Amino acid sequence: MDTDVLIVGGGIAGAATARELARAGIDALLIEQATLNAGASGANAGSLHAQIPHPEFVSLGEDWARAYAPTIALKQASLALWHELGAELGPDLEVATKGGLLVAAHAGQMRDIARKGAIERAAGLAVEMLSRTELLRLAPYLAEDVGGGAVCPVEGKANPLRATPALARAAVAAGARIRQGVALLAIERRAGGGFIAQTSQGPVRAGRIVNAAGANAAAVARMLGVPLPLEGFPIQVNVTERAAPFMDHLVYYASGRLSLKQAQNGTLLIGGGWPAARDAASGRLSLLPQSVAGNLAVASAVVPAIAPLRLVRSWPALVNGTADWKPVLGEVPGVPGFYIAVFPWMGFTGGPIVGRILAELIAGRDPGFDLRPFSPARYAHSPVAA
Ligand SMILES: Cc1cc2nc3c(=O)[nH]c(=O)nc-3n(C[C@H](O)[C@H](O)[C@H](O)COP(=O)(O)OP(=O)(O)OC[C@H]3O[C@@H](n4cnc5c(N)ncnc54)[C@H](O)[C@@H]3O)c2cc1C
Secondary structure (H helix, E strand, O other): OOEEEEEEOOOHHHHHHHHHHHHOOOOEEEEEOOOOOOOHHHOOOOEEOOOOOHHHHHHHOHHHHHHHOHHHHHHHHHHHHHHHHHHHHOHHHOOEOOOEEEEOOOHHHHHHHHHHHHHHHHOOOOOEEEOHHHHHHHOOOOOOOOOOEEEEOOOEEOOHHHHHHHHHHHHHHOOOEEEEOOOEEEEEEOOOOOEEEEEOOEEEEEEEEEEOOHHHHHHHHHOOOOOOOEEEEEEEEEEEOOOOOOOOOEEEEOOOOOEEEEOOOOOEEEEEEEEOEEOOOOOOEEOOHHHHHHHHHHHHHHOHHHOOOOEEEEEEEEEEEEOOOOOEEEEOOOOOOEEEEEOOOOHHHHHHHHHHHHHHHHOOOOOOOOOHHHOHHHHOOOOOOO
16 A cells, blocks of 8 residues: 555545645645545535635624735635636536525624625625625525625535545546545654655555544644644534425524525435534533534524424534634644645635645645745644543
């Protein structure tokens, strides 16, 4: 299993990186401890985001939002890649970008939405304020008493059950190797450069390693004594029975956590980062009934047609989260050949650009972005996770 580049993690970040490396003619082996798409990439709500998340804008403030704003360029570039992937890998990915609507519950919230929009526009994102009348004209399915909102035309959705497997198939077709059921256990640095990765299937010699282990990326970084203050946060998503198509936007709410969209098969995906539970001893995830109820109540308040629909399924999963919400991308200073490929919180959206950037860096080319805000160097003085 020796390789030039060993990619750890078979989620969207790892699969996209494998595909890009193989297309660049670089030898790549991806190992996944479980099965492809077993982590957040196959359990997320399928939103393709571009805007600054509203709840965090309100709770963390404008300074945080300005520091986060360079991430918008990455998300926009990723959205462009999503369209290319949709065209190349087929309609199964269900890539559609009919716009994201941030809905205010009352006129008093329009000020926050406008302040956020100003930061987004300064970062190059098209965001347009909408009066209540304009919003209801665009989205007649919204509750009549909404207070107005904003539209971000580039946002949308894709199918998380299909995207990573499709990227992985494309990676293999381009020459990458993928091994499922292979866990990385430890990493040693070799004297002359490169690494020996100890895996559950034996040692692998690798010239470079890409840490695309999602919520487990801090543990993989720790194998080399590298600090990466990233955690897995348990959150949950709900899906309803099918309904005739009536909404094609991605909908957010300024008065409660919500990401809402109708999938191509008619089901409504209702999420927004509501907490799930994790058993401290076993690590086992379970649903929080109050999160299910709260999330559905918010969704029905914004889109009344949801209220009579039956809930078909709810599930918890771990999202990879960093405190500053910014991606962590690039080679770790002082550990040549060890790369981090983490797009937290909204990493389904970010997967394609993570793969492109990592492959460009590994190929020694300019990825075309100022990556300083996303450098692993920002954690140089953080403690290594216990
Ligand atoms: C419920 C939920 C809803 C979400 N909704 C959205 C959304 O709508 N839009 C959006 O953009 N983002 C969303 N996200 C976030 C998004 O899903 C993640 O940020 C993204 O999928 C992370 O991709 P990844 O490839 O980095 O990690 P993952 O998909 O978690 O993949 C990492 C893989 O690494 C493997 N691994 C870990 N350690 C090892 C090891 N030692 N050896 C081998 N393999 C290892 C794991 O088994 C896993 O398969 C959501 C997340 C959750 C949980």
